[in-house]
Amino acid sequence: MAEREVDRSVSQTVKAQLxxxxxxxxxxxxxxxxxxxLQAVETTGASRTPVRMALVRLEEEGLLExxxxxxxxxxxxxxxxxxxxxxxxxxxxxxxxxxAAERGVSARxxxxxxxxxxxxxxxxxxxxxxIEAFSSYVTLNARFHAQLTELSxxxxxxxxxxxxxxxxxxxxxxxxxxxxxxxxxxxxLIIGQEHHRVVIDAIENxxxxxxxAVMREHARLAVRNLRLALRNRxxxxxxxxxxxxxxxxx
Amino acid sequence: MAEREVDRSVSQTVKAQLxxxxxxxxxxxxxxxxxxxLQAVETTGASRTPVRMALVRLEEEGLLExxxxxxxxxxxxxxxxxxxxxxxxxxxxxxxxxxAAERGVSARxxxxxxxxxxxxxxxxxxxxxxIEAFSSYVTLNARFHAQLTELSxxxxxxxxxxxxxxxxxxxxxxxxxxxxxxxxxxxxLIIGQEHHRVVIDAIENxxxxxxxAVMREHARLAVRNLRLALRNRxxxxxxxxxxxxxxxxx
DNA sequence: CGCGGTCAGTTTGTATACATTCAGATGGAT
DNA sequence: ATCCATCTGAATGTATACAAACTGACCGCG
Numbered sequence: 001m002a003e004r005e006v007d008r009s010v011s012q013t014v015k016a017q018l019x020x021x022x023x024x025x026x027x028x029x030x031x032x033x034x035x036x037x038l039q040a041v042e043t044t045g046a047s048r049t050p051v052r053m054a055l056v057r058l059e060e061e062g063l064l065e066x067x068x069x070x071x072x073x074x075x076x077x078x079x080x081x082x083x084x085x086x087x088x089x090x091x092x093x094x095x096x097x098x099x100a101a102e103r104g105v106s107a108r109x110x111x112x113x114x115x116x117x118x119x120x121x122x123x124x125x126x127x128x129x130x131i132e133a134f135s136s137y138v139t140l141n142a143r144f145h146a147q148l149t150e151l152s153x154x155x156x157x158x159x160x161x162x163x164x165x166x167x168x169x170x171x172x173x174x175x176x177x178x179x180x181x182x183x184x185x186x187x188x189l190i191i192g193q194e195h196h197r198v199v200i201d202a203i204e205n206x207x208x209x210x211x212x213a214v215m216r217e218h219a220r221l222a223v224r225n226l227r228l229a230l231r232n233r234x235x236x237x238x239x240x241x242x243x244x245x246x247x248x249x250x
Numbered sequence: 251m252a253e254r255e256v257d258r259s260v261s262q263t264v265k266a267q268l269x270x271x272x273x274x275x276x277x278x279x280x281x282x283x284x285x286x287x288l289q290a291v292e293t294t295g296a297s298r299t300p301v302r303m304a305l306v307r308l309e310e311e312g313l314l315e316x317x318x319x320x321x322x323x324x325x326x327x328x329x330x331x332x333x334x335x336x337x338x339x340x341x342x343x344x345x346x347x348x349x350a351a352e353r354g355v356s357a358r359x360x361x362x363x364x365x366x367x368x369x370x371x372x373x374x375x376x377x378x379x380x381i382e383a384f385s386s387y388v389t390l391n392a393r394f395h396a397q398l399t400e401l402s403x404x405x406x407x408x409x410x411x412x413x414x415x416x417x418x419x420x421x422x423x424x425x426x427x428x429x430x431x432x433x434x435x436x437x438x439l440i441i442g443q444e445h446h447r448v449v450i451d452a453i454e455n456x457x458x459x460x461x462x463a464v465m466r467e468h469a470r471l472a473v474r475n476l477r478l479a480l481r482n483r484x485x486x487x488x489x490x491x492x493x494x495x496x497x498x499x500x
Numbered sequence: 501c502g503c504g505g506t507c508a509g510t511t512t513g514t515a516t517a518c519a520t521t522c523a524g525a526t527g528g529a530t
Numbered sequence: 531a532t533c534c535a536t537c538t539g540a541a542t543g544t545a546t547a548c549a550a551a552c553t554g555a556c557c558g559c560g
Contacts, residue, residue, distance in 0.1 A: 011543070011544090012543075012544065012545095013543080013544090036511080037511075037512070038510090038511080046544085046545095047544060047545045047546075048512095048544095048545080048546080049299070049543080049544055049545065049546085050543080050544065050545090052303070052512090052513090053302070053303070053543095056303060056306050056307065057306065057310070060307070060310040062406075062409070069552060069553090070511075070512050070513075070551075071512060080404070081404075081405060081406055084349075084404045084406050084407055085406045087345070088342075088345065088406060088410060091341060091342070091345050092338075092341070095337070095338065095341050099334075154330070154331075155331060156312075156331050156334050156338060157334055157338055159312070160338060160410070160413075160414065163410075163413070164410065170406075261513070261514090262513075262514065262515095263513080263514090284541090286541075287542070288540090288541075296515095297514060297515045297516075298514095298515080298516080298542095299513080299514055299515065299516090300513080300514065302542090302543090303513095319521085319522060319523085319542090320521075320522075320541080320542050320543075321542060
């Protein structure tokens, strides 16, 4: 019953959306169960109108599913669903990279990407990589992908990539923290960084096919991480949205 | 002021969404202008609550844009935006076709696609192609693309393709009617149908790369149609959502 | 003993009233 | 004359009350 006074500047709808998303991702709201609007009103502090707005937005975001008879339930995802979502994002990022390469990008525009690249290089120099470094990697990697997407200068494509990356496990840095526990962690980061380096080089040289291919392969690396993290059950809890994943053990 | 009695079975939200979408596409609501909720209440017959729900959904659909200070406005699209949206859809359909090819599809599942193919073949046999035939083509073509998407058996991918096809000018049959006025119309349909034939053959033989490539090229054909239709100003009015297109002449 | 229908409770969907914020205009000061 | 501040009207965002629909259970019937 504390902190009922949540920042007046953000709308109740946004507050409800954030609160509900947290509840979904941490498993408070379980897949398959209908979400009670009354209960959501209780837990979020907003009234029913903004709560319902938030539910609609979360449905579009892909976390909820409309029930034909009314209301919404939390969606469940199979391992295949997740890997397909990652490959989907990779395909779109590949298209963005190809557009950037084919349409041309000035040195100015590439500058921030190269800074990102250098910063990640710096991070990877330390052996072994600390947990803090993993955390910084997540930030820098997200920035790199966002900037790369922007290079396409295609609003419709940027929009779709953002939507595809909205699912926590499909986002570019989704599994980085989960992989930090793996023995292969460092190698994987190094390989990923090589992909980053190649895509910049390809864009610079206007090699569209190469830029596209490497981003696709980059996503496949993420799929591999997913598999490894799911198999290596010791640090399963680092997986984002673990509660939404349909496992055979359930 | 007539037909105030619109089917009780569908929700007010859906009614408002359909009505507003129509108004957007036919240009009653013009790009850049803020949409007045009160006015929307007047024209749709629903109250503000379902109208606001509809506005949120139309934003997610891509037809509206949120105004930072509140409310929504109709989005405007450049020719580049549209061609990128088409290529985006083509890329996703390419991925779907590749998934289908790589993962394998039974003869049973391919059956409805082949029926569609045969039906379109039948249509194209008549020369010249009648307006009614164009109209039938639109239906059959939409069904073909929908079934092809399903073949991927990937819910996340199907979902994204549906979202990408929601914009009227990005949908698989978006420009077919507009092209009916072009002299090249028949050739274009024949080439498009050849793409359909090839993608089925590729999937049958599990040639993923070929299936993917041909769907991408198929979308490029649609981009070519767009260009032709925009240049051939005699039948511009057949273009879907013409009112949303930013032209240099405006 | 199983199945179907009816009824009550609860939930969602809708309408409307209220609060708050934004846009535009008007007036004053520099 | 221009710029800024204040004010007013209107629009959006929120809360709540009402209506309709669905869920589940209980009872009766086959």
